[in-house]
Amino acid sequence: MLAHALLASHDVVMVERGADALDPRFPVLDTGLSAGPDPHFGGGLGGSTQLWHNGLIEIDDEIFDAHWPFAKAELAPYYDQAFPLLAGTSLTQVARGIADLRQRYRSLGLPEGLLQGLYYPRWPRNLWTSLDLAGRVTLVAGDVLDFELDGSGQIAAMQVQVGEERQTVRGDVFVLAAGGLGSPVLLQRLAQRAPLPGLVHAGAHYEDHPMGFVGEVEVTVPLYRLWNFHVPGTDGNLRLPLVVKRDGLHVSFQLRPAATYHRASRRERVGSVLNLLRRNPWNPLNYVQLFKHWDDVLDILSFKFGIRLPTRHYTLLMCAQMPTSPELSVWLRPAEGEAPAVRVRHWVLTDAFRRVLDASVEDVLAWLKPVTRRARVFADWQSGLRSAAHHSGTARMSVGPEAGVCNPECRVHGLDNLYVCDGSVIPSSGIANTGLTIAALALRLAAHLRQRH
Known part of the structure; x- marks a missing residue:
C-alpha cells in the first residue's frame, strides 16, 4: 500500500525476505501462551493480504482517545482512501x-x-497483485541484517543478505514494514548501533487479540x-x-x-x-x-x-482487547550451533x-x-484461547520517546529518516482487525513523505 502511494513521487525499492508466506527459515517460538494460527511471521509479496480474508473494521473512537497520540479524525480520510483498495x-x-x-x-x-x-x-485481495506493483518497484529478494548510520541522525543504508551475498541498499528514506513480530527485531539490532531512548520499547507493549x-x-x-x-x-x-x-x-x-x-x-x-x-x-x-x-x-x-x-x-x-505491558515480549534468539535463529514471542494473559x-x-x-x-x-x-495474529504495539507511536518507539508521523524518535509502517506502530486496536488501519497508516505516511521530501 505504501509503495503504491509513493510511486508518483519516489523511486521505490522494496526488500522482501521471502517469496512464500509459509517460510520455515523464519520460525517463531512461543514461550508464553500457545498462539494457534500458523504462521505468525509471514513473508511474501502482498504481506498479510495473501494470508487472511481482509476483514475490514475501523478502530473505535474511544480507543483512539484513550491510547493514540492523535484523534481518529486525523486518520479518517485515509480510512476512506484505503477501504476501496482493499474491498472494491x-x-x-x-x-x-x-x-x-x-x-x-x-x-x-x-x-x-x-x-x-x-x-x-x-474474495480477498493480494495487494501486490491487485495494485499491479510488479515491475513498478525495484525488488530486492533478501533479509535485512543491519543498518549503516551517517553520524548526523540519519540511516545511510541497510545491509541485506541476498542468497550467499551481502548487499548494501542505500536510500534517502527507510521504512520498516516487517510486521509486529519483525520490525521490533530489526529495531533491536539498530539499538546496538544507536542506543536511542525510544528503542528500549522495541518489542515491548505487545498486543494481540x-x-x-x-x-x-x-x-x-x-x-x-x-x-x-x-x-x-x-x-x-x-x-x-x-x-x-x-x-x-x-x-x-x-x-x-x-x-x-x-x-x-x-x-x-x-x-x-x-x-x-x-x-x-x-x-x-x-x-x-x-x-x-x-x-x-x-x-x-x-x-x-x-x-x-x-x-x-x-x-x-x-x-x-488485551492490556499491554512494558515488559519485553518479542525478540530474536540468535543461532547456536546447528539451531537456527528464531523470533521469540512471549504472550501472557x-x-x-x-x-x-x-x-x-x-x-x-x-x-x-x-x-x-x-x-x-x-x-x-x-x-x-488462541491468537488472532494481529501483532501490534511492539514499535508503538507516542508523543515522546519515554513511551514509545515512533512519533505520531511513524518516524523513529531520534532518527531523521527511519519510519515504521505496520501493525507494530499501533498503540492499541481495541477489538478491531488491524489490516484496514495499517493500510490507512501507510497512505497517511505516504502523504507525509510526499510533503516532506
Missing part, C-alpha cells in the same frame, strides 16, 4: 449498510448496545436472516460483533450460527478451516476438512451463496485479565437475555 467498494456505502443492519437488529428486539461493523469482501469459542445460546428471534448480511451494491457481507466494556477494555462477541445445540464434547473442540478454504479454494482436501464441521458449512452457504438455513442456535466467538474475560461473558449473556431461551458457557473455555 466505498467506506461510505458500507457505513450505510452498517446503519441499516443495526436497525434490523433493533427491529428483532435486541437491546441497544455497541454493534461494530465488520465487512468481508467476498485472544480469540475463542466461549459458549452457546438459543435465541427466540430469527437472527439467522441477518448473519453475513449482504450490503447492497457490493459483493461483500457484514457482521456486527456485540461489544461489551470492562475495566477500560473492549471485548467483542460474534453470534455464529450453530448446526446443533447439545454437542458439548464436539462444540468445545470446534475448529475452523475457513481461512484455509479462502486462501486456497481449489484444493479439494480443504472441502473434505470443511465437511467435518457443519457450522462452517452454514457459514460458507450464507457467505458465498446467500443461503441462510433457519437456526436459533449460535455459538459465541470472543475477540478481546494475566489472571486479572482472565477475570475480566469471564465477567465479559456474563455481561454479553445478560445483554442477550431478552432474546435468549437458554444459554451455556463451555467448561474451561479459556484453555482454548
